[in-house]
Amino acid sequence: MHLWLQVLVNGILQGGILGISALAFSLQWGVMNLINLAHGTFQVLAAYLTVLILQHLGLDPLLAVPLVFIIFFLGGYLVQFFLINRVISTNLFMTLLLTYGMDFVLANLMILFFTADYKSINTPYANSSWQLFGLQFPIVRSVALLFLIVLSVLLWLFLEYSRPGRAIRATSMGTEPARLMGLKIPHVYALTFALSSGLAATGGVFFGLSNAFSPASGGPLTVGAFVVTILGGVGTSWGPLVGGLILGVLDAVGSVIFGPTYVNVITFGLLLVILVLRPNGVLGRAG
Amino acid sequence: MLVIRNLSAGYGDTQVLWDINMDIKEGEIVALIGVNGAGKTTLLKTLMGLVTPWSGSVTFRGQEVGGKDTYHMVKQGLNMTPQGRWLFAGMSVEDNLLTGAYLRRDKEIKQDLARIYRLFPRLGERKHQSAGTLSGGEQQMCALGRSLMSRPVLLLLDEMSLGLAPIVVDMLLDLVAEIRRQGTTVLLVEQDVEEALRRADRGYVLEGGRIVMSGTSSDLLSSEKLREAYLGL
Numbered sequence: 001m002h003l004w005l006q007v008l009v010n011g012i013l014q015g016g017i018l019g020i021s022a023l024a025f026s027l028q029w030g031v032m033n034l035i036n037l038a039h040g041t042f043q044v045l046a047a048y049l050t051v052l053i054l055q056h057l058g059l060d061p062l063l064a065v066p067l068v069f070i071i072f073f074l075g076g077y078l079v080q081f082f083l084i085n086r087v088i089s090t091n092l093f094m095t096l097l098l099t100y101g102m103d104f105v106l107a108n109l110m111i112l113f114f115t116a117d118y119k120s121i122n123t124p125y126a127n128s129s130w131q132l133f134g135l136q137f138p139i140v141r142s143v144a145l146l147f148l149i150v151l152s153v154l155l156w157l158f159l160e161y162s163r164p165g166r167a168i169r170a171t172s173m174g175t176e177p178a179r180l181m182g183l184k185i186p187h188v189y190a191l192t193f194a195l196s197s198g199l200a201a202t203g204g205v206f207f208g209l210s211n212a213f214s215p216a217s218g219g220p221l222t223v224g225a226f227v228v229t230i231l232g233g234v235g236t237s238w239g240p241l242v243g244g245l246i247l248g249v250l251d252a253v254g255s256v257i258f259g260p261t262y263v264n265v266i267t268f269g270l271l272l273v274i275l276v277l278r279p280n281g282v283l284g285r286a287g
Numbered sequence: 288m289l290v291i292r293n294l295s296a297g298y299g300d301t302q303v304l305w306d307i308n309m310d311i312k313e314g315e316i317v318a319l320i321g322v323n324g325a326g327k328t329t330l331l332k333t334l335m336g337l338v339t340p341w342s343g344s345v346t347f348r349g350q351e352v353g354g355k356d357t358y359h360m361v362k363q364g365l366n367m368t369p370q371g372r373w374l375f376a377g378m379s380v381e382d383n384l385l386t387g388a389y390l391r392r393d394k395e396i397k398q399d400l401a402r403i404y405r406l407f408p409r410l411g412e413r414k415h416q417s418a419g420t421l422s423g424g425e426q427q428m429c430a431l432g433r434s435l436m437s438r439p440v441l442l443l444l445d446e447m448s449l450g451l452a453p454i455v456v457d458m459l460l461d462l463v464a465e466i467r468r469q470g471t472t473v474l475l476v477e478q479d480v481e482e483a484l485r486r487a488d489r490g491y492v493l494e495g496g497r498i499v500m501s502g503t504s505s506d507l508l509s510s511e512k513l514r515e516a517y518l519g520l
Binding site: 174 | 335357358361362366367369373375376378382385386387389390433437
């Protein structure tokens, strides 16, 4: 019994990191119909940036989150405005090709600068846990889950009640009517990608704190975000939270029952079942 | 206010508009009539910058605006209520209206919102409902309200009557006079020739992408040619 409770806790906490990552992936997918294949590599880059910040500024990774967010926000704005906007209105294949290219270039630049070796971020709390009711709550993952909840609420408030948030929602429902309101679509898209990049980088900090990583770690992260987004439903505010928790728990439970080797089988089996039964995800699509 | 000279436009290789010449003066209600496929919507989209003109000029309040982007047109006070309404279906009625005022930075947006709800009490009752759940008539009111929220100088109304019950159409078309009274010039695009001309000062007839007739509403309504072609009399 106790073992299973601990497995459940592990799964739920793992859902935090998965969910933050999917928050970013789902936003750009829902608003721009953009599937960003470089998503995971962005996150790995954020993890490396966190290492640099720790080494050179001595800033603790958790305190560095706002700084990392802002850097990726600005970088994301430029990437969307000058690069992705050029092909976004052509077809899905072109954006897949472009983001795949970005992924390739970024991953290889990271090998050049950081070598292909595995790295981890060393903090005093990286491997410690809080004890509660005899259960272990790893600190980093617990904070990540807290972040996911707070970020989900903030993103929802932003999209629902702010002026730029309304512009993003309007654009997601149709670019031509949005243009008729006087919206500049390239800037709305750039803002959306900027936000996504900031969120992806935030997830990347937590990923780097709880896993060893190399420049090649991006692929599985992209796939994870993809599955969580499908599970929760594209473009919903709470989908990443729900999808993250579901996938986190299933992976944790599955790896105890079938062994860690079969985690991917569970993940993709679940994806197939969802796509057949509920193509819109568990929460469906807002709008 | 709006001067269109020798305007041609189209999509891809297909020319839709040929040498359009039109004038709209401040405070007027001008009707643009023509059958399906005559190019009415393309003309409006070209004026809004959604379609790029091939040649010719468009002057709005003394400024050349042909080929400028939609943002620029809206900023200048041009607005279009699109055919088929193009509402943001997943957003609430109120958010749709507020999006109409997106480029405004003044403090009177709240006041205008209240004004729209007074004009269309049904929208006020349903302001938190998502726009996709409204009836056809309510959706048209919402689209019209959304345009009015931008405080347009010149409003392009594209086939408000499409698919609506006659009583709703009457109510909406009657509002056009009220919109003019509040200082907005109106270009009324309709397939229903008689209804449109009864409310307009002047009219243009678009056929095969060309202006084939123009004149005051009473002249047009009594013209043999127009009565034969459009009213079946």
